[in-house]
Amino acid sequence: MNKILLFFIVLLCSAKAFGQHILHNPGSNHGNKFEQLGTILSGPNSYRSASGAPGPAYWQQRADYEINAELDEKNLRLSGSETITYYNNSPDPLSYLWVQLDENEHKASSDNKLTEQSRMTDQMGYKALSDIINPENDLGVKILKVTDEKGTALPYVINNTMMRIDLPYVLQSKQKYKLKITWNYKIINRVIDGGRGGYEYFAEDDNYLFTIAQWFPRMAVYSDFQGWQNKQFEGRGEFALVFGNYKVNMTVPADHVVGATGECQNYAQVLSAASLKRWNAAQSTKVPIEIVNLAEAKSAITKKSTAKKTWTYFAENVRDFALVSSRRLVWDAMATSIEGKKIMAMSYYCPEAYSLYSRYSTKVVAHTLKIYSQHTIPYPYPVAISVEAANGMEYPMICFNFGRTEKDGTYTEAIKYGMIGVIIHEVGHNFFPMIVNSDERQWTWMDEGLNTFCQYMAQQAWDINYPSQRGPAHKIVDYMKLPKDQLEPIMTNSENIVNFGPNAYAKPATALNILRETVMGRELFDYAFKEYAKRWAFKHPTPADLFRTMEDASAVDLDWFWRGWFFSTDPVDISLDDVRYYRMNSMNAAIENVELKKAYDKDLYNISRERNRKEGIKFAIEQDTSLQDFYNKFNRFEVSKSADQEFQQYFSNLSAAEKKLYESKKNFYELDFSNIGGLVMPIIIEWTFKDGSKEVDRIPAYIWRKNENKVTKVFAKDKEVIAVQLDPYRETADIDESNNSWPRKNQPTRFELFKQQQAPRGSSTEQTNPMQQSRQRQ
Incomplete structure (x- = not known):
């Protein structure tokens, strides 16, 4: 192959792999931050259009499940068998399934676990030491059988968290295939072992709360943009899943209450x-009714x-299935209406959460x-279900949350708002x-970031004083000012992120809030964001589909925004460097000579002149008056008798438009700005x-397009200005507010004088509980 051609192929591949680092005009102060994303995003095709909408040939796979499973509470084991009907809607022949x-x-x-x-620390717990000394365990899925629908065994290979099933024949486009899998696994102690699904043990009454998730062999996604998504599950990057219908028969102890994805059939x-x-x-009802009350x-x-019951659930067009099962559950429900459709909002919670969940949970679901x-x-x-399980995790129609009270039923404000928020x-x-079924395994921000943004809007609609921690621009500043080696772009794979929460949740949520409130405006943003949801509901979008749809539906070029917020680690730091004040020459000597x-006089002033005057020095021209001439007595600022006539002549020569401008008495301010942060x-x-009085001007980001480092702009004001402040509402996430004002402001940092004392080792620093203290005083 021609070496020059090979070089350009390598260069092109490198550019696509490291698109966020592409400089279109290296060494220059322009031509980089406002270039289009064409060299970074995947090209449009018949499956995904350039507008961000699904293309005319868009397709996606489907998998239907029939599952029979049993929860063995005594042995903490779950056993199941499933029949999967897999529909190959792709144009590709498939010889195996993942x-x-x-x-x-x-x-x-x-x-x-290995990576x-x-x-070692000063204090090592049993779990940490046992994992080091004896890491072997009996956890993980035990595959007992894999067959076709007739019972003929199918060969399979397990690679860590993925299993390849080899088909007896090539599954052609538009064909379907049925396979059966029988399995079991030991349920983990979720509190000790970590993870999303498992059990929580309540020693005081020897009972369990089971939150069963990621519990059955599930089809991997096969898509137009990457083929099989068979990236291993490392524990952080969540799930890429296929839509389908589920019928699940779950056998549990007869006194358990089961809540699950879908609707119960029995x-x-x-x-x-x-x-x-x-x-x-x-x-x-419009208020929650306890189906199973606290006393029960x-x-x-x-x-x-010791008896058993089987609960049957059916869910249509979902990507997953999860459930909660326990005898120690209160269950309440109420009907809510969404655009005329009845939805059952429900909550399941243990007695430890009763005071909070009975009051808030189901109403928060409806909200x-x-x-x-x-x-x-x-x-x-x-259906939409909230389950209190001392964690936070989501599945179709059901989710697990936290929010328990003290034993006396009181709780802190932080617990209350934390519970509502989760x-x-x-x-x-x-x-x-x-x-809107994005690939969480690859792009955590596409679900966590977008969801955290919507969470912020819902929190603000709940209470005007809601203390939202993710969404307001100034809340992301501490993260964005970190050293570069502790940061990575939002467009980073889930497993490679150092500060996961700020990167995948807070920063994209903040970016979208800034996009809505500051860059696009609510009307344009809301329409475009809604269009994205409509286009990709029950489909598999990529980041490019979001970026393109937001621009396509709003007519706002946002490539600079995606490039800066999603593909770089640059912070916002715009400095107001200088302010210069100008007024129009009135051409009236009576006014101008005063100035x-x-x-x-200001030019004449110097320290020696003032001290000589104070000391009473006899100047030479005072001692010898013959040294004085015309200029010693001349008043250079005296208004001549002809001055008014000259002014009238000047004014009469002005056009009507010029006279109007002259009479406006405008004040002109020339402001210098520098882009220190880079974004x-x-x-x-x-x-x-x-x-x-105050006034706010908003200058679009495009002012930086010809010089990304420094810009100057002049403003005309009717009134004289005494102060200028950048970003007064703290809406751009500027990391250094000290250079945002003219004249500069010195903000004191408050400190407290207190009696020094040594806190007991290991003492708690948690927030006090005013509710509990109030009850104790009564």
């Missing part, structure tokens, strides 16, 4: 008469049934569905990625006038 075995992440031999760093068989009556009543949950805790539906698409599923967040995941005299952003200027 299936995800996520529970294998807990095996001692898994990649994530997990560890270190409440009449599994519920008591009283609970069934309450369930029917909840179909038309507490009674079940003390009596353990979340309402706000998210306004900004995306109407919630399409019949419920909004996890219920919100129904929209991203359960409906000229002030300038002349180009709009310039927002607040003017404070001599009379105390």
Whole structure:
């Protein structure tokens, strides 16, 4: 191959691999930050259009599941068998299928365990030491059988968390295939071993709370843009999943309550008469009704049934299935309406969470569905469930959250808002990625970031004083000012991120909030964001589809924004370097000579002159008056008799437009700005006038397009300015506000004088509980 051709091929591949580092005009102060993303994004095709919409030939696979499973509470094991019907809607022939075995992440031999760093500390717990000394465990999926629908064994190979099933014949386009898998696994102690699904043990009453997730062999995604998504599950990057229909029969102890993805098909068989009556009543109530109340949950805790019941659930067009099962659950429900469709909002929670969850949870679920539906698409599923499980994780129609009270039922403000926030967040995941089905394994921000942004809007709609921690621009400043070796672009794979929460949740949420409030405006943003949700509901979008749709539906060129916020680690730091004040020459000597005299006197001033005057020095021209001539007595600023006539002559020669401008008495201010941080952003200027009034000007980011480092702009004001402030509402995430004002402001940092004392070793520094203290005083 021609060496020059080879060089350019390598160069092109490098550019695509490291697109965020491409400089179109290296060494220059322009031509880099505002270039289009064409060299970074994948090219449009018949599957994905240049507008960001699905193309005319768009396709995606489908997998339907029929699952029979049993929860063995005594032995802490889950056993199951499933029939998968896989539909090859792609144009490609497939000779094998990839299936995800996520529970294998807990095996001692898994990649994530082997590559997990560890270190010795002053205090080492049993779990940490045992993992080092004896890492072997009995965790992970045990595959018992893989067959076709007739029972003929299929060959398979397990590679860590992925299993390849070799087909007996090539599965052609538009064909479907049925396979059966039988498996079991030891359920992990989620609190000790970590992870998303598992059990929590309550030693005080010898009971369990099971949150069963990633629990069955699930089809991997095969897509137009990457083929099989068979990247290993390392524990952080979550899931890429296929839509389909689910029928699940889950056998559990007879006194357990089961909540799950979808709708229960046999409440009449599994519920008591009283609970069934309450369930029917909840179909038309506007306040939560307890289907299983607190007294019944507490009674079940003390009596353990040895019988079994099978709960049957059906879910249509979902990408996953999860459930909660326990005898120690309160369950409440109420009907809510989303654009005329009835949705059952429900909550399941242990007695430890009763005071909070009975008051808030189900109402927060309903609120979340309402706000998210306004900004995306109407919630399409019949059910939305919040489960208190001392964690935070999401699945279609069901999510697991935290929020327990003290034993006396009191709670801190932080716990209250933390609980409301996590419920909004996890219920919100129904929209991203359960409906708008992005690839979490590759791009965490596409579900976590977009969802955190919508969470922020829902929090602000809940309470005007809601203390949102992710979304407001100034909240991301501490992260964006970190050293570069602690940062990576948002467009980074999930497993390679150092500061995961700020990068994948907070920064993209902040970027979208800035896009909505500062760059695009609410009207344009809301329409485009809603269009993205409509286009990609129940489909598999990529980052390019989001970027292109937002521009396509708004007519706003945002490539500079995506490039800066998503492909770089540059922070925002715009400095107001100088302000110069100009006024138009009035050409009226009576006015101008006063100003000229002030300038002349100022120019004459020096320290020696002033001290000589104070000392009473006899100057030479005073001692010898013959040295004085015409100029010693001349008043250079005296207004001549002809001055007014000259001014009238000047004014009469002006055009009508010029006279109008002259009479406006405008004040002109020339401002110098520098882009210290590197991330180009709009310039927002607040003017404070001599009379105390204020005014805000907004300059689009495109002011930086010809010089990305420094710009100068002149402003005309009717009133005299006494102060200028950049970013007065703290809406651009500027990391250094000390250079945002003219004149410069010195903000004191407050400190407290206190009696020095030594806190007891190991003492708690948690927030106080005013609610509890108030009760104690009563």
